[in-house]
Amino acid sequence: MAVHDFDLFMDKVFKKTGIDLTKYKRPQMERRLTALRDKHGYKDFLAYFQAIDANQDLYDEFLDRMTINVSEFFRNANRWQVVMNRIIPELLKSRTKLKIWSAACSTGEEPYTMALILSKYLPMSEIEVLATDIDQNAIDRAKQGVYHARSLEAVPKDLRQKHFTSTGTGMYQISNEIKRCVKFKKQNLLQDPFEKEFDLIACRNVIIYFTEEAKNHLYHKFSSALRKGGILFVGSTEQIFNPQSYSFHPYDTFFYQKM
Numbered sequence: 001m002a003v004h005d006f007d008l009f010m011d012k013v014f015k016k017t018g019i020d021l022t023k024y025k026r027p028q029m030e031r032r033l034t035a036l037r038d039k040h041g042y043k044d045f046l047a048y049f050q051a052i053d054a055n056q057d058l059y060d061e062f063l064d065r066m067t068i069n070v071s072e073f074f075r076n077a078n079r080w081q082v083v084m085n086r087i088i089p090e091l092l093k094s095r096t097k098l099k100i101w102s103a104a105c106s107t108g109e110e111p112y113t114m115a116l117i118l119s120k121y122l123p124m125s126e127i128e129v130l131a132t133d134i135d136q137n138a139i140d141r142a143k144q145g146v147y148h149a150r151s152l153e154a155v156p157k158d159l160r161q162k163h164f165t166s167t168g169t170g171m172y173q174i175s176n177e178i179k180r181c182v183k184f185k186k187q188n189l190l191q192d193p194f195e196k197e198f199d200l201i202a203c204r205n206v207i208i209y210f211t212e213e214a215k216n217h218l219y220h221k222f223s224s225a226l227r228k229g230g231i232l233f234v235g236s237t238e239q240i241f242n243p244q245s246y247s248f249h250p251y252d253t254f255f256y257q258k259m
């Protein structure tokens with residue numbers, strides 16, 4: 001009975017939003033959404049769906065809970081050292097402009113980290129990072145570019161001094177120079193088409209939530225979206241176990257190069 005109820009909920013969510021919850025690992029998703037439903041006292045998922053369908057605040061909260069927007073600048077800082085000291089210099093040997101994408105960018109910390117790193121190598125006018133996420137609220141926050149001091153802890157001191165201004169309340173505003181380098185767009189990784197010929201794609205800390213089938217499909221899509229020699233950067237729990245089946249070879253820990 002309960003199973004049927006959640007299946008119906010997933011179906012209705014898909015019709016309303018285009019978000020296919022069946023492509024996310026079910027136990028975690030069902031647990032998170034059951035907790036949310038119970039918090040509001042709805043007896044089943046049908047009643048909960050009717051509520052989110054009618055009330056924008058409840059809908060936003062649902063989206064917020066299902067997407068999980070946690071992020072920070074230079075998340076897993078030693079991996080970003082690889083981007084800064086090895087990948088970008090190597091990519092720049094063969095071209096002067098790089099095509100870079102932060103897929104599932106959440107509130108912007110990851111694409112802005114890319115732009116901060118690139119600012120060490122290229123004139124600002126040459127830097128363009130595509131940043132996409134399924135969650136419009138996260139994108140709106142990313143565009144504002146205001147962050148808690150906590151999420152800036154791993155930003156190298158020189159970049160912090162140059163590109164962040166304190167707003168006096170424990171919050172920091174990122175510079176317009178960096179903001180201008182990032183183009184934000186709403187996109188569902190599991191459904192929408194991808195651009196091609198990327199040099200570097202970061203897709204971190206989202207694939208972990210997807211089913212094996214969805215993961216497999218996504219790795220193929222990323223592989224086709226990269227140019228030969230391009231790099232896929234994944235999260236620190238998201239190692240790919242059979243990279244060659246997607247025409248990748250391991251480049252460094254959590255980095256894969258398109259063959």
Ligand SMILES: C[S@@+](CC[C@H](N)C(=O)[O-])C[C@H]1O[C@@H](n2cnc3c(N)ncnc32)[C@H](O)[C@@H]1O
Nearest residue numbers: 067069071104106133134135188189204205206
């Ligand atoms: C934990 S955040 C990761 C942020 C950043 N990549 C990082 O590693 O810090 C996960 C993000 O994935 C997004 N997301 C979830 N499902 C998605 C989908 N199907 N397509 C695009 N983005 C999705 C969520 O909205 C959320 O912002």
